[in-house]
Amino acid sequence: MGFELPEILKISKQMQEKLVGKKITNIILTDRLNSMIKQGMSNLDKRKEEIINTNITRIYPKGKWIFLEFHNDNLLMLGEIIGKFSYFEKTNSLPSKYHVAFQFSDESYLTFQSSLYAFLTIATREEKRMHRYAGNIGPSPNEPDFSQDYFLKVMSQNEKKPIKAALNMQDLISGLGNVYINDILYDSKIHPKSKISSLTSNDLNTIYISIIRIINSAIELGGCSEEFDLYDLTGKYNRIMSKNRPHCSRCGTKIVKENVLGSSSYYCPNCQKIQ
């Protein structure tokens, strides 16, 4: 599990409220960060000086990413996050375990504790533009650009892909990941392995409506009940498809868990027949 659009929007808003206008005075890296550095997901070891002692001017979300802009035009890019960010005022003590802690001039802290990985990358504007993932993020379901026409066009251009893979193309439809894709496909009664070319236009319209409905609902509820915000609180969106729901709420059939394209898909073999 990781942050998808609803969680990103919530955390980004909390970061805006707490961090814009502040300066980072110190970045504490622990040995835990080493594997992320080795995987090329963080360059904080080499480049942290580029964002120290300069004001954070703007924080904004896009897809599965949060961008912190600094007065000197450098950025801290946080993306594809499986883990937890936490905010601590001066009077709080830091947790015993974290991968990295950002200390601010008012002695507040932001820590990150990874559960698997995340990009924590410092970049110039040009490097952001050229970044393989951060530089190429498509419209999100909460944005006006994500129209029904746009969605149908993207689907028609990717006909050979299974629907699960197509909904995860961050350069074309950003912010969805495994958790919400499972729920969207259950809601629209589509098997995750169904090829787009095998779906009717009615199926695709149904999927579009499910995306909008499920994502908006999760945004309103502050994200998933299994993900934490900066203050250690979870969202209120309960996943439809998870190990806690062994049977289909529509037909009672046992839900199947299966690895599809590298992550666990949950589906009802009766309601979601492969097409």
Ligand SMILES: [Zn+2]
């Ligand atoms: Zn069912």
